[in-house]
Amino acid sequence: MDEIDVPPFFICPISLEFMKDPVTVSTGITYDRESIEKWLFSGKNTTCPVTKQVIVDCELTPNHTLRRLIQSWCLLNASHGIERIPTPKPPISKAQIIKLLDDAKSPQQQIKCLRRLQSIASQNVTNKRCMESSGAVEFLVSIVSNNDSTVAEESTIDEALSILYSLQLSEAALKKLMAKNGDFVVSLTRVMQGGSYESRVYAVLLLKSMVEMAGPMQLINLRPELFVELVKVLCDQISQRATKAALKLLVYTCPLGRNKIKAAAAGVVPVLINMLLDSSEKRACEMILTVLDAVCGCAEGRLELISHGAGLAIVSKKILRVSQVASERAVRILLSISKFCATINVLQEMLQLDVVTKLCLVLQMDCGYKTKEKAREVLKLHARVWKNSPCLPTYLLSSYPA
Structure with missing residues (x-):
């Protein structure tokens, strides 16, 4: 194709490649279906790439002419090695x-319907959007929600959850799932409690997408059972x-409402500490x-942290070793402990584990103003106990805040 001139109107404005399935959007511009679908649905753009006008109606009209x-041109240039594009x-x-x-009444028909829906969804993004607007989401949700029946x-x-996740639901659909008094969240929690590994994976992935679209009041009302299941997934x-x-x-x-208490009661703190001991990946x-x-924002979370043999040590260890974000979070945790759990045993442990030394180093390093201020606050809180301790290296005494 490089040896002959391709008519410019055969080229997709997005991919700059030969169009195999030309479709026209509401602005009158024609694109290759795969490229414009990716632009509109995966990229969540709302404007026409060429005209920059807002595309109100996302329906794609096949440009048969x-x-x-293009097909005729391909046939005429077959001698140059140009293959005719198949009719899409x-x-x-x-x-x-x-x-x-409507035909999926019996359990056997539902199974056939699910397989057909899986096939339809796998073909292109347009099919996924069509399924969403035709009631397929409600059908799939009903199957998941009736997981205590013989159907x-x-x-x-497994299949219903797999299709739901593969649909890459729109924001409106995800918000709708989060509504309904949180009934579908309860259904997904139930799947996480007794479902297969595959179902549990799809349930938690769907929940993440839904929670990203949820309002604060919806998240405040989450049930304790959900936090128990999230901790099990981590374990x-x-x-x-x-x-x-x-x-x-x-x-x-x-961070919202009493969720930190629910998470602490579910045993999240020791699980996270053990994960932190094994993890070196930044994110x-x-x-x-x-x-x-967030969990150390409640008394139950702080108690769990200082009760764990490696809690203070691993939090301190991650300061200055991962990223500025990680350092700030770790110093914030130590500040919570220093403010509300400062028994003599805890303060001595922080000395012996070189937590105080690490905080002094923070003041000398370029790790962000907020992190330095919090480290300075911790050191000032317990200066009487720490400043003159033989456990503190003499070369750091000069950086200890007055």
């Missing part, structure tokens, strides 16, 4: 999806994706320390 021109398979229609869902066998729930290490999703869920939810350490910081 242009496709036939038309996207699924709303009526077809509705009929498929919802484990494999059926079981069922997959890296599930672990990261569970950590993100805790990052979003723990994972940052998230773990962020959750620990």
Whole structure:
């Protein structure tokens, strides 16, 4: 194709490649279907790449005339090694999806329907959006929510959750799932309690997407059972994706209301400390320390941290070793302990574990103004106990705040 001139209107404005399935958007510009779908749906853009106008209607109209021109041009230039592009398979229609869902009455028909939905969703993003607007989401949710009935066998729930996650639901659909008094969150929690490993992974991934769209009041009302299951996901290490999703869920939810107390009661602190002992990955350490910081905002969380044999040591160790974010979170945790749990035993332990030494080093390093201020606050709080201690290296005495 490099040896001959390709008509410019055969080229997609986004990919700058030959169009195989030209479609026209509401602004009148034609693109290759794969490229514009990725732009609109995966990239969550709302404007036409060429005209910059807002695309109000995301429906893509096949440009049959242009496709036939491209196919004819390919045939005429077959001697140059140009292959004719095949006629693309038309996207699924709303009526077809509705009929498929209406016919799924019995358990056997539901299983067939799920397999067909999986196939439809895997073809292109347009099909996914069509499924979302045709009631497929509600159908899949009903299967997951009825997981205590004979209809919802484990494999059926696995498949329904897999399709729900693969649909890459829009913000509106995710917000709708979070509404309804949190019923679907309860259903997903139940799946996490007794479902297969695969179901548990999809449940926690879906929950993460939903929580990202939720309002503060919805997150404040989350049940304690959810935190218990998130801690189990972290303990079981069922997959890296599930672990990261569970950590993100805790990052979003723990700072709100009594969620930090629910998380502490679920045993999150010792689990996070053990993960921190084994983790060297930057983002994972940052998230773990962020959750620990939030949970140490309650007495139960702080007690769990100082009761763990490695709690203070590993938090201190991560200062100046991971990132500025991790250092700030770790110093915040130490500040919480210093303010509310400063028994003589805890203060002596902080000396022996070189926590005080690390805080003095923070004042000498370039690690952010907020982190330095918090470190200075901790050192000032207990200057009487720490400043003249033989455990503190003499070369750091000059940096100890007055």
